[in-house]
Amino acid sequence: MRIALVYDAIYPYVKGGAEKRLYDLGRELVKRGHEVHLYGMKFWKGSDTIIIDGLTLHGLCPAIPLYTKSGRRSIWEAFYFGWHCIKLIGEDFEVLDCQSFPYFSLISCKLVCLIKRKPLIATWIEGWGWDYWRSYLGYLGILGYWVERLAVFLPDRIISISLHTSEKLKRLGARQKIETIPVGVDLDLINKSTPSSKKSDVIFLGRLLNFKNVDILLSALKEVKAKYPSLRCFIIGDGPERENLESLVRRLGLTENVKFFGFVTDQTKVFALLKSSKIFVLPSSREGFGLCLIEANACGLPVITVDRLDNAAGELVVIKKNGFVVELTAEAISEKILHLLKNPKDLSEMKKHSIENAKRFEWSGIIDKIEQVYR
The missing domain is CATH 3.40.50.2000 (Glycogen Phosphorylase B;)
Structure with missing residues (x-):
């Protein structure tokens, strides 16, 4: 066609x-x-x-x-x-x-x-x-x-x-x-990607827009830092909120803990950064699906997302298996980050479930369904 x-x-x-x-x-x-x-x-x-x-x-x-x-x-x-x-x-x-x-x-x-x-x-x-x-x-x-x-x-x-x-x-x-018909992920490319030498504990991937609520994530990190002073967080993406967020990082005293990467053009480098992290956080109020959540799962990261009416990403989470769905507050997000950092056994187990969950979204089966609609 x-x-x-x-x-x-x-x-x-x-x-x-x-x-x-x-x-x-x-x-x-x-x-x-x-x-x-x-x-x-x-x-x-x-x-x-x-x-x-x-x-x-x-x-x-x-x-x-x-x-x-x-x-x-x-x-x-x-x-x-x-x-x-x-x-x-x-x-x-x-x-x-x-x-x-x-x-x-x-x-x-x-x-x-x-x-x-x-x-x-x-x-x-x-x-x-x-x-x-x-x-x-x-x-x-x-x-x-x-x-x-x-x-x-x-x-x-x-x-x-x-x-x-x-x-x-x-x-x-x-x-x-x-x-x-859900969004597909390129599992072959993800599986071929190797972890980056740059390590982080928490990672966010997405546009820096107001409804993504990265400011609340940063507030949560301030609470986590009180118990983990060497905490590292990577923010991948760009957008109109970047300047405000960088200013907030300075005010919260997180300059040594948070790194902004901007847009990363090479997808293999994105997957490498995901694989070198531990926890993916998506605090967005509005997601039509949540592709980055599935990509994070495929890279072995359990996810923390939020319970909001317009956040469809919550549909993708099986609680305590591939992630958590929490209230949109710094306290709720920091609690789950702390839980996973304190319990490496839980983190390891959820990593296995996350990788398995992502297999449901491999492109081949999804393309079959889309072709049927087009015909």
Whole structure:
């Protein structure tokens, strides 16, 4: 099949769970003999069309910032990319899979598919709903909410990456069949990676955004440091909150304990850093799935995540097996970190369960299910 995948942000130029999932999906489909084209904003120099890892990347328009200075997704960028998605009318494809967010691209893709008489599949990473829109945009949230509700009715078929998101889509009014298909992980690459010489006790991987709650993790580390002065924590990722977080590290007296790596472009180096750590902490209030959690499990790390309404990562945790789900407080997070550091036997046992849990998300079985939806 000739498959078109559409999303404004393209990995590896933008590093996030949704971007990485789409890129890895494309690579796996190429391995199956499909011709895969990934359409997004142009983050690279040179030709508008390039080929990487067998994927044909198309820059539909020059890249503009995804986020405002306040760390929120830019509404203007959503309009901008959505408008340029009309250009897909001149492209040749058998099936189009558009990532639902930021919605306006989905509207353009629907128009394109109607004209070309092609099926439109939409992949939903997360559903927001009224409560989240209201907290995110205040009174303007009503506009975001109704755009999201409209978007739900546009695709012919929907792929949701978690049961959490599937339930939200039903509440938003989705009537199509929803296929719940989780994100896959590249276990071969992870298994080939060797631990880094740089060691840490705790590690975080993800964008440095407000809702990731890295500030609460840092507060928890201050409590842990009282009993483990040589505590080491690695923060992998970048984002609008980095400057604030670095300032908080200084105020908390954690300068010698916390290292910020920024974006690590080489995935094998990310896995190497994960394998050289002991505990993965994901204190995010909002996750459509939690790919980094599964990658951490595959590297042998038990995880600590938080019990929040919009955090689907909690679905991936079997308590005391591959991790813990706790309240979003520094006290609750530090308690579990301390427990694992004090009990190496528990840590070792959970490492085994974590690696076993990750095997459920190997790409081969997941690609089988996605191919069925595309056909």
